Amino acid sequence: TVASKARIFLLVAQDADVVVALTEAERLGAVGRGFAYLVADSTSTQLSSAPLAPANVNELAAGFLRMQATVPPNPREAALQEMWSQLAGTGEAAELALEYPILELPDDAFDTPFPNAGALFYDAVIALALACNASLHDDGALGQGSEIMANLVTTQFDGASGRVAFDESNGDRLLATVTIGLQNFVLDDDGGLIEVSVGTWTLGSGVQLDRAIIWPGLTTDIPNDGANCGP
Structure with a gap:
């Protein structure tokens, strides 16, 4: 830089x-x-x-x-972690694997620590479900992909990962969230x-x-090799 x-x-x-x-x-x-x-x-x-x-x-x-x-600490994420821990050792993962083999779920899935991105995955599923629900027609048929996408980018809710909202121009999650x-x-x-x-x-x-970054060379000095990389 x-x-x-x-x-x-x-x-x-x-x-x-x-x-x-x-x-x-x-x-x-x-x-x-x-x-x-x-x-x-x-x-x-x-x-x-x-x-x-x-x-x-x-x-x-x-x-x-x-x-x-x-994910910053919040009550919804804490509740999700608690639910995960309660499933440990219950055999629930094995039952889900039998019922939904496409998931390829390990028998001990809930015995492992709650994933770092678990709340993000959880909210992603909810967002897609809400978009699909909004895309249902009166005859029960599900709308085309473009309709689902249009409903997805306008979906907003408070989830386990915080406020969920999307940039309608590209579908990315809003940086503000x-x-x-x-x-x-x-x-x-x-x-x-x-x-x-x-x-x-x-x-x-x-x-x-929260603490000093240790940079390559085991130093806290911000990297500066003296070179001028240009704009």
Whole structure:
């Protein structure tokens, strides 16, 4: 960027591909101070388990940043988590798998922790259901896809993930209803790679940091390699 003169890389890849990219980046001198790496949900903190991972892969990945939609604490999301926990150990997942095999639901699905994006998935299903209901004709027939889409983008409700509303021009969720969590890959005391929350971004407040970001090179200094990348 012009302001910080940082070299920023975006990685949308599985762990094995990230390892290959990091190995080549190290060879080219494109790691450490002055660089920033943004990764997608497809990249985990288990890079050391990937094939061909170098011994220093955790050090290379320390300082990665991940941005993902997150859900601020709210009563609806808390109730959804409580309902999920009550289903643990009940065998309900196995019964659902038999009744709806298309779901390919593991028998122990509810025994795992509530997914980070669980409230978003839950509200997505509700939004689609409301749009389909609004697209039903008097004879019981469901409208065409364009009609469902038109009803979907005008759907609004207070869900488990907060206020749900869409941009009618493209169908994206309105940024004003979205909270983006900022996650930082850091080293633990044993040299393992872990992910910690460092703050959030909202349209109204911008970036709000709860703790200092650890950047590549294990520094809290904002990346600046001295290069002028131009506009």
